[in-house]
Amino acid sequence: MTGRVTLVGGGPGDPGLLTVAGLDALRSADVVLYDHLVPLASLDECRAGVLLIDVGKLPGGRSTSQQRINELLIEHARAGRHVVRFKGGDPFVFGRGGEEVIACAEAGIAVEVIPGVSSSIAGPALAGIPITHRGVVQAFTVVSGHVPPGHAASTTNWGALARAGHTIVVLMGVANLAAICAELVAHGSPATTPAAVVADAWLPTMTTVRGTVGDIARVAAGVRPPAIVVIGDVAGLELAVTRPVAESSSQSPAVTEELRPARESDAGELLVLQRACWMQEALDNDSMDIPALHEDLAAVLTDLAQWETWVLRRDGRLIASVRARAHETDWDIGRLMVAADQSGQGIGRRLLEHIEAQAPSSVTRFALFTGHHSYRNQRLYAAAGYTVVDGADPLLPQIPITVRMVKPRGG
Incomplete structure (x- = not known):
């Protein structure tokens, strides 16, 4: 039979x-x-x-x-x-x-x-992104991004999508995201159009990265598949949603994460986190002469305007952050901090890799400072390929109670 x-x-x-x-x-x-x-x-x-x-x-x-x-x-x-x-x-x-x-x-x-x-709908939903929303957009298109625009195997009319004004959901498109966004902009899509990448949707490791069509390929450079790309005005929405957990489930609720550029509304939590993290640095280095311990909210807000700062939220709580900015050919990395109860999970290494990926093309070296007796930090950076600078360096002044560490780009 x-x-x-x-x-x-x-x-x-x-x-x-x-x-x-x-x-x-x-x-x-x-x-x-x-x-x-x-x-x-x-x-x-x-x-x-x-x-x-x-x-x-x-x-x-x-x-x-x-x-x-x-x-x-x-x-x-x-x-x-x-x-x-x-x-x-x-x-x-x-x-x-x-x-x-x-x-x-x-x-x-x-x-x-x-x-x-379909993950094309469910993934954005958990990130608080409705792919249609009354008064914002009335249609959406789901496309495959496994080959870039212009490839012989691609049948997608990216120009029509750029002009349609629909939400665009791209599956299997992380590797070709830069080419896809460039094609959309070339056909009239504003570079300021909101965009988001949702990785590992509905899994405990879920992460959301937000940006615009003009920069999402850069800011999401560290994201690995499986991931969903959402392009359109709805990608700028962040509805307050949580993952439902069945009453009969014996499993703990899954953790949801969001990795995104910092906003002014994050300043208060950043201030609390940096004071907690740098108090341990003060103890390790036997010194209270650490700027992060003495800054106020206004100083944090000023730094947000001067540095590219990223925050990691887990179930809504701000648990980690890192920042960087270009200094001639250096990409100066600083304020890498992880809440004490979240340490030991690889978050620091993950954020370090992410902020390195944001460096502009003109950068040839990554540079950072850490405490002279912050041995745990030094081990983290050494494992990531950083080495201690001895002697004079034209781009890295010597600062008391600190060591300077650098890594060549691509090293």
């Missing part, structure tokens, strides 16, 4: 966003072919003895060809099995679900499709 195939959309990554029908399909499956972006915890719902086959495609890594996936679906269905093809998001939104349905139909295999929540 011939079996059947069920295409199941797994949603954006949280098991709670898998549909009831999708969960039922998993529980009745004999074989599950799954991608790496599905909610893997949902596979625990499969019955004992189910055959689980990982057919995920990893960028630059292992990959199972679409032809081989089609062959596996047909092979197991012909053996009389119920085969579930478990995909992230929705099977028919850049998921090649249509190709699988056609292959099965040509082989005489019955196919059921269970839609999933």
Whole structure:
């Protein structure tokens, strides 16, 4: 007896966003072919003895060809099995679900499709970005960015999108973001148009980076896929939303993060954080002669205007920050700070890499100061490739109780 195939959309990554029908399909499956972006915890719902086959495609890594996936679906269905093809998001939104349905139909295999929540909508929603909003925009377009504008394989009319005034949601576009934004601007999209990148949507590691069409490729340079790009006026909205947690869930609520340029409204929390962090520096270096300990709110606001400052918020709380500015050919990095209860999680290294990525093209060296006896900080910077400067340096004056550390760009 011939079996059947069920295409199941797994949603954006949280098991709670898998549909009831999708969960039922998993529980009745004999074989599950799954991608790496599905909610893997949902596979625990499969019955004992189910055959689980990982057919995920990893960028630059292992990959199972679409032809081989089609062959596996047909092979197991012909053996009389119920085969579930478990995909992230929705099977028919850049998921090649249509190709699988056609292959099965040509082989005489019955196919059921269970839609999933697309990350193109769910990801921006958790970041407080509605892709349509009354009085702002009435339409949206979802496009693939896996090839850049002008590529032979690209069929997207970026010029039409630039002129349409719609929200543009780009999936698989992080690697080509600079080219995409340049194309939009070239066709009339204002460089000041709000833009946002939402990475790891609905996962504990979710991060949102905000900017404009003119600078989002630069400010999001450290973001890695999977990520969703939102371009349009709605990307400037930050609705106060939190992730829902099912009452029956035994898991702790997922942490949501937002990494973005600092605003004047962040100044108060920045002041509190820097005083807490630099008090430890004062103790380590046996000196209260540290400017960060003596600044007031007005000084913080002044610095925000003079430095490119980034803040990291976790569940709404400001937990870390870093800043930098160009000084001739140096990119001076400073005020890298992480709340004490958040240390040991790699946040400092992450922010350091992020602020390095913001440096303009004219920069040839990264430079920073840290306490002479701040050995933990020195280990962090040394691990990131920084070395101590001995002797005179025309761009780095000697400051009491500090050491100077530098790293060549690209080093």
